[in-house]
Amino acid sequence: MSPGNSTTAPEHIRMHIGGQWRDAEQVAQVKNPYAGNIVAHMPVSSPRDLDDALNAARGARAAMADMPGYERAAMLQRAADQVAKRAEDIARAMSLETGKALRDSLLEVQRTSGVLRLCAEEAVRIQGEHVPMDASALGAGKIGMVMRFPVGVVAAITPFNAPVNLAAHKLGPALAAGNSLVLKPSPKAPLSVHKFIEAVLEAGVPEGAVNTLYGDAVAPQLICDPRVDFVSFTGSIPVGKIIRDRVGMKRVALELGGVGPTFVHRDANLKAAAIACARNAVGLAGQSCVSVQNVFVHQAILEEFTEAVCREMDSIRFGDPMDMATEVGTLIDEQAAIRVEGMITRALESGATALRGGARAGAQLPGTILTNVKSNMSIVCDEIFGPAMSIQPYEQVEALFSAISDSPYGLQCGIYTNSLDLALKAIKTIRTGGVIVNGTSRWRSDQMPYGGVKDSGMGREGPKYSIRDMTEERLFVLN
Incomplete structure (x- = not known):
């Protein structure tokens, strides 16, 4: 891969909604911060696109929840294989749109494939626990178990600094847990995420389980919409606080900033x-x-x-x-x-x-x-x-x-x-x-639990820990 590449024609990004690729009425330019040329044209998602994406994700909940863990694991392994095959193309797009050194972009895509494999392994390890009901007179003679079930629809908003790896840290656990997803990447790094999603979809993801939206205009409604059950956001502290204030009773995972x-x-x-x-x-x-x-x-x-x-x-x-x-x-x-x-x-x-x-x-x-x-x-x-x-x-x-x-x-x-x-x-x-x-x-x-406390966020990323956040506990008592 040679330096420059400033004469390459801009690429065309499309949304993926309800199993179909879709263009937008408006597009925005994505520019190379080093050379200044236009790298891609990004769709600017509309309220209608948002509505369709959420309906599709809502409709895919049952198919994802019913998919056995071993099938979700196999799907994620296939996705990891596809990402690895397309590593150079995804990495090149990332460097062109973000200015990240190509050697770092290649490493990020390799790590991304690994994240999906970790998620595949965790898909067959989602466990509850036995509750010792005979610890009290009221519970004696009963059997109690805590079981884990997918939350439903996950809204994921990702940043530009590690666009593909952090998208995988949200998409992978969501699918591993049996959820559907609406992903909105940073408008400053949409091309590499688009190529990542193309690779993931080659793994045979159920229709409507993975949907993509672009541009910041739809973000406020995305996080507030009642069709969304869980919000996962990586970005700045001010935006994280806005999300926390607006989501109501939804559960959230916020990975925010620090001073190193x-x-x-x-x-x-x-x-x-x-x-x-x-x-x-x-x-x-x-x-x-x-x-x-x-x-x-x-x-x-x-x-x-x-x-x-x-x-x-x-x-x-x-x-x-x-x-x-x-x-x-x-x-x-x-x-x-x-x-x-x-x-x-x-x-x-x-x-x-x-x-x-x-x-x-x-x-x-x-x-x-x-x-x-x-x-x-x-x-x-x-x-x-x-x-x-x-x-x-x-x-x-x-x-x-x-x-x-x-x-x-x-x-x-x-x-x-x-x-x-x-x-x-x-x-x-x-x-x-x-x-x-x-x-x-x-x-x-x-694989580690990554995240902060205080203004630096809440919740943890890492496949096992994200899956824990993206599932909900349900108590089962047998009299």
């Missing part, structure tokens, strides 16, 4: 920590909810660590996303890069020092390392979602643990240390969705 705290203690493997912090601050151009943003370093190793991080940052290759030698491409668009550039500029004007950084070129920003930051700077206390990090020294780590626990954020944090006592203290005292020991805040494996 990672600790490097004086007994850490300094070289490994420096490499990981630098690369996980700028990987995906910093556009990850758990991207390394605030690195807290023990004063005793501050100078050595800072030098090592700067050396590693200098080795990272930024450039054309379609070049396999490129490690970091662009942000999603120039407006996003301008926003991050503004955060960095305001920090420098307030006294911060830039050890690494440089001028913006369109949607591309170089990796930025800041020191001498203050806790009230937006570059510290707000989610950057860009390729920038700060290094902050400490003497006593406990106060920082408390500050993170008291902050609005609680997605994941990382800590590098060889002290078991300190690692356990971090796990016990930091109020967050996950603590990664000898890894950064950005570490994630697809």
Whole structure:
């Protein structure tokens, strides 16, 4: 795959509703953030499209619920095979529309196939439990069981930063649990999701079980509609709060933002920590909810660590996303890069020092390392979602643990240390969705329960855990 590809004709995206492909009356352009050319034309779904998609999903509930677990598992394995076969095509589309480095896009599609296989395995492991009714006089002589059943219709809204993998983290568990789905991807990354859905449908999905809508106009009604039983959203904290306020009694899973705290203690493997912090601050151009943003370093190793991080940052290759030698491409668009550039500029004007950084070129920003930051700077206390990090020294780590626990954020944090006592203290005292020991805040494996607390969200992603959320308990008592 050669760099550039700016002369390729735009592709045509269609909605999939009720087992049929459908065009829209309106379309929107999807542009390459690196080259500026039009990559695709995206349908803008209408209220009628939304109504038809929800009716189709509602109508498919019975077929999905009646499908035995082994058949759902086989269907998802076939879908995984199709995604793997089309990996290069899906990855290329992803890089063209998002500016993500092609090597990362290929890895994401490979992981996506793996997510579907994990979902297939979990489709035959959906379990309830026996309730010991004879624990009370009233229950004695009775048999009690808690059983799990699909919720019905899942509405899934996905972001641009990992468009295919995060779509799979919603679609896969929904189908594995016996639900139907209405998926609305980000309008900034619709082409790769469209190609992913084409691959999934080759697996023989029941008519109406998977439906796609595009554009943001239909999102408010999608989450509020009474035909939807469960809402799964990955995106920003402000939008997540709006969804939580509007869905009423529906259950939701919200995977929102964070500020990427990672600790490097004086007994850490300094070289490994420096490499990981630098690369996980700028990987995906910093556009990850758990991207390394605030690195807290023990004063005793501050100078050595800072030098090592700067050396590693200098080795990272930024450039054309379609070049396999490129490690970091662009942000999603120039407006996003301008926003991050503004955060960095305001920090420098307030006294911060830039050890690494440089001028913006369109949607591309170089990796930025800041020191001498203050806790009230937006570059510290707000989610950057860009390729920038700060290094902050400490003497006593406990106060920082408390500050993170008291902050609005609680997605994941990382800590590098060889002290078991300190690692356990971090796990016990930091109020967050996950603590990664000898890894950064950005570490994630697809089978693990991933998600946050406080403003960082609710619910957990990961096939087993999403399936748990996308099923409901029903008590069965036999007298």
